[in-house]
Amino acid sequence: MGSDSLQRLDIQHSLHPVTALAAHEKRGPTVIVSGRGARVTDADGHELLDGFSGLWCVNVGYEQPSLVEAARQQLETLPYATSFSHFGNAPAIELAAELARVTPENLQHVFFSLGGSDAVETALKIARYYHSARGEPQRLHFISLERGYHGSAFTGAGMTALPAFHAHFGLPLEFQHHIPSHDVYRHPAGPDPAAIVRAGLESFHAKVEELGAERVAAFIVEPIQGAGGILVPPPGWLPAIREACSQHGILFIADEVITGFGRTGPWFGCEHEGLQPDLMTLAKGLTSGYVPMGATMMSDEVYRTLVDRVPEGTVFGHGFTYGGHPVSAAVALAVLRLYREGLIDHVQQVAPHFQERLAELRVHPLVGDVRGLGLLGAVELVSDKESRTPFDPAAKVGARVHAAAYRGGLLCRLMGDTLGFAPPYVCEKGDLDRIVDLFTQALDDAAAEVERR
Ligand SMILES: Cc1ncc(COP(=O)(O)O)c(C=O)c1O
Known part of the structure; x- marks a missing residue:
């Protein structure tokens, strides 16, 4: 079935969990069609590094025979x-x-x-x-x-x-x-x-x-x-x-x-x-x-x-x-x-690198806090680092970062103005670097948008 038909049918018949239903009727679904390793592809052929393992669940990646x-x-x-x-x-x-x-x-x-x-x-x-x-x-x-x-x-x-x-x-x-x-x-x-x-x-x-x-x-x-x-x-x-x-x-x-x-x-x-x-x-x-x-x-x-x-x-x-x-x-x-045959050991090996790379984001002008443990991490955005003042929710800064990340080829999780990461365990250090690099670009893009408003 073509992408347009899927969009139409979904809007007509499906309710999506934890989704603003009226907004969904206007925008329709983002349809993911395939996955391989730590990457998924959407219905438009756009490939994404899945920095969130689906919904913090596809720990072993998408392709395990x-x-x-x-x-x-x-x-x-x-x-x-x-x-x-x-x-x-x-x-x-x-x-x-x-x-x-x-x-x-x-x-x-x-x-x-x-x-x-x-x-x-x-x-x-x-x-x-x-x-x-x-x-x-x-x-x-x-x-x-x-x-x-x-x-x-x-x-x-x-x-x-x-x-x-x-x-x-x-x-x-x-x-x-x-x-x-x-x-x-x-x-x-x-x-x-x-x-x-x-x-x-x-x-x-x-x-x-x-x-x-x-x-x-x-x-x-x-x-x-x-x-x-x-x-x-x-x-x-x-x-x-x-x-x-x-x-x-x-x-x-x-x-x-x-x-x-x-x-x-x-x-x-x-x-x-x-x-x-x-x-x-x-x-x-x-x-x-x-x-x-x-x-x-x-x-x-x-x-x-x-x-x-x-x-x-x-x-x-x-x-x-x-x-x-x-x-x-x-x-x-x-x-x-x-897990037993090496994947959890692998998490323990690469996680410190991931946390170090994430921590580098602290200096970014939009970032107030970076936190996490293992292959779990979050970046909280603020309008003022010193006072830890959140952004006005109407500015939708988190959503802008999330959208920019998607455009750049990265999936992460939007939780208000906090963005979450839970990469698949099959990620090598290079994939984890790529997640942080793509996210940094998304932060820069969103910062430029916010400045233009
Ligand atoms: C801590 C915790 N408990 C329970 C649940 C519910 O799990 P499910 O969505 O599989 O029903 C979740 C889902 O994200 C969770 O994060």
């Missing part, structure tokens, strides 16, 4: 099997064991879903089930961070703390609460890491006190806040809150949908500080985006409670038709093999 072969073989052998009511399939069983091996030691059990949002729903429901089974059914409340992102299913969207996910949906719900982010660049306590950790603990304790510790089920947090602007917590912040959760009997859920599987260097983001969460949510890098799949990992302690503390014969009333899908599981196993 072993994944195609794993999917093909599984489709031929058994394209579907349910996991309901004691049924199972070999790839899902092997994958569960493999995940128990690679995730932090205490996480030994997994519940499969279709993506990150339902992995989050699962974690939140398990937290309630756990407390209820232990005789504390009043623990119904959840706490997360401002600017956190935990998917867009109904409950997860309430834990997400970005305005577009709440307005018009009647969210957050009455049992969902948020405390301030650790955002180092704009923290009211200033940049001192110890002061930010202290402030985080104070707001956590204050929220718990306000709700009553005995009514709080869980705290959910991304090891690095992703969609909220790629915010890296100062050292000590996560362990301090984790410890506070343990003190109050509140479950600690690490949402590793972005940070899982080597994105920040180690296999999981919470390993930077040796954290052992009670529950962990996974998706994206699990199958590297080739097929949909999510997973919720849980500690032995949580699992044994679900098993042993309910009357015999009680059904765990939660599940998805496609949970533990054999094709997704077969692909995930092949992805994990690639």
Whole structure:
């Protein structure tokens, strides 16, 4: 089908996620038609270096024959099997064991879903089930961070703390609460890491006190806040809150949908500080985006409670038709093999170079902050570096940079006036240099446009 027909049909029939719908009716879709390695091509034949791995998921790049072969073989052998009511399939069983091996030691059990949002729903429901089974059914409340992102299913969207996910949906719900982010660049306590950790603990304790510790089920947090602007917590912040959760009997859920599987260097983001969460949510890098799949990992302690503390014969009333899908599981196993056989080592080798190159952008007149870890990075634009004053949103400076980058052959992620990077792990140093060089050009082009206004 030709490009014009696709444009017309899309406008007539499709709603696009996290997109201004009226604007989309006017501009139509940007159709991506093929991918190879770290590059994709759009319907106009324009080739782009994908600096964002699709939506921070195509970690292994777009051309991995072993994944195609794993999917093909599984489709031929058994394209579907349910996991309901004691049924199972070999790839899902092997994958569960493999995940128990690679995730932090205490996480030994997994519940499969279709993506990150339902992995989050699962974690939140398990937290309630756990407390209820232990005789504390009043623990119904959840706490997360401002600017956190935990998917867009109904409950997860309430834990997400970005305005577009709440307005018009009647969210957050009455049992969902948020405390301030650790955002180092704009923290009211200033940049001192110890002061930010202290402030985080104070707001956590204050929220718990306000709700009553005995009514709080869980705290959910991304090891690095992703969609909220790629915010890296100062050292000590996560362990301090984790410890506070343990003190109050509140479950600690690490949402590793972005940070899982080597994105920040180690296999999981919470390993930077040796954290052992009670529950962990996974998706994206699990199958590297080739097929949909999510997973919720849980500690032995949580699992044994679900098993042993309910009357015999009680059904765990939660599940998805496609949970533990054999094709997704077969692909995930092949992805994990690639990670194990060198891709995550490669991230650890090239990431310092990427971070150094990104940091050079600090001197650019439009740039206020550069931050990141591993192959994850962000550049925040400001109108005044000294006072850290944001641009007037009407000037759409971030969008101008994003558009200029696209024209120049680079895909990055627009998050207000913050631009995000999450390159595929197959990038060599030269590709990472190219990402920064193309982005620098985009900054220059946008700066010239802003000056002309
Ligand atoms: C931290 C986090 N949790 C959950 C999700 C939701 O995942 P999905 O879009 O696969 O439902 C995302 C998606 O970006 C995410 O970044």
